[in-house]
Amino acid sequence: MDVALRFAQRKTLVTRHSTSREARTDLELPTQGVGGDRLRAEVPWLALLYDTAFLDFAQAISTERVSTMSDERFAIALNIQSGADRYECHVDTNPIEGLLYVTTHREGEGGELVVSNLGEVHSIEVVDRDASVVEPKAGHLLFFDGRYHSHYVRPLADPTALRVVVAMNYYVPSCAELKRPLDLNRHLTGHD
16 A cells, blocks of 8 residues: 555546547546556565466466566556546456455445456446446456456445455466557556
8 A cells, every 4th residue: 555655646537548448538637556666566476476476376277377467567567446436337358367366345336347247348337237247356367358348447436435445467378568659658657
């Protein structure tokens, strides 16, 4: 939490990117985060877990050889959500997304990950019609393939609350890192 509070960088996501599954392409959604370079410097044990034990967990759910992301700036990140902000409805480009929850938010408090059971759809309203919902619980580790199922994060009910999660990108040979859209890093962080 200390790293999240000290080093969060603000960014506004505009929903016109190819990974966005928002109904509108002109939404501006404020977000905050801490990039992989800073995390490796400030929380080296987290980067070590990404490279070793968490990689082993990701490998356990894949029939292909799993690899970490070579671009350390984007391999791991803290995603930080405050108050009424919500995270964009989108699909992933990496085949295995790892999420390690730092904060807990109980039912009714918001911050839930909402994943469409209908596959790739184009609005939070459609996602909500038939979805699996994951409540954030500090210390819980989740792996999933979000390439074919639109997903988003609900806003927090408390305007002063923070939701913090470590997001981790993993790849496999059939969906290699080199297939990552060239403009995705700029969309997510403002940096190439």
